[in-house]
Amino acid sequence: MKTTASYLRVIGFIILAFFLLELIIDSGDQWAIVKYPIIWAVLGMLFFFAIALEIIVAALQRVLFDGLTGEAQERYLLAEKMREDNRFGWFKRKYKEMLDAKPVAKEQEIVLDHNYDGIRELDNNLPPWWVYMFYATIIFAAVYLVRYHIFDGTNQTEEYEIEIAQAKAEVDEYKKNNKDLIDANTVELLTDAGDIEAGKSIYIANCVACHKDSGGGGIGPNLTDDYWILGGGIKNIFHTISEGGRAGKGMIAWKTDLKPSEMAQVASYVMTLHGTNPVDAKEPEGDIWVDENAPVDNVDVKVIDSTTIKIEMTNDPVIDDIQAEGK
Structure with a gap:
């Protein structure tokens, strides 16, 4: 028993030392024992x-x-035995109380008259721990009933x-x-003024050589009209900036030079150039691009005869008073 206690003390001491070292040593997001392997040596020394x-x-x-007399040794051993018997005495007593089981020697006191092929039945009491848990479930059910069926508490659908909503906000x-x-x-x-200004700075630093500061186009295509070679809209523009233009004759891929947030800023700035119509604008290249998700600007209904009508819906690419999703 003493040997077991010694083992437990040594293990407890090492665990305590480990957590104390982790607590007092600043290792950032890493475990101190991982960042500073020397701690293994310290723990080894403490172990020995x-x-x-x-x-x-x-x-x-x-x-x-060994220095005690024979009588003193007997008293010491008796005291040690009593101490071992009384160790965790409170827990042992509570354990027996929660079981409330009759000792085997006293089972004759609770034997019932039933006898089935020599099998006798004992009239044991229900264990108190089971009875207390049963009472707890009754109390819980009453509280639940009042909380959710009388006072209209939050149900599972509302909790979900x-x-x-909370998860979306966190994301x-x-x-x-x-x-x-x-x-x-x-x-x-991006519509924040700070992001647009940052995108403009990136554009001026990297894009004006091919597209001019007005976006009218030079070596590269015009960014202000409705024609696009690789598609307009924020997603297409971002992809073109990130991956580059047409192989062999398009612009380079900027994903190695710009962060994704910077490419989003410059793509958003490019879209603000749509419809500005600079005087030195280059001739259109590519095809007219219309956002499929954009709202319809005009609906023209024509009556052909009494049984037929013709509906024409148009989505004007350039609108003066609306910042369209452009290039």
């Missing part, structure tokens, strides 16, 4: 120190015990919707603080 201490204490106890906040976690499929048009 704890073992040595246990050996020394055991040796001293043995020397002192609340958690979904939005995470994306807000990690703007580079975007690609051509998830990018969205």
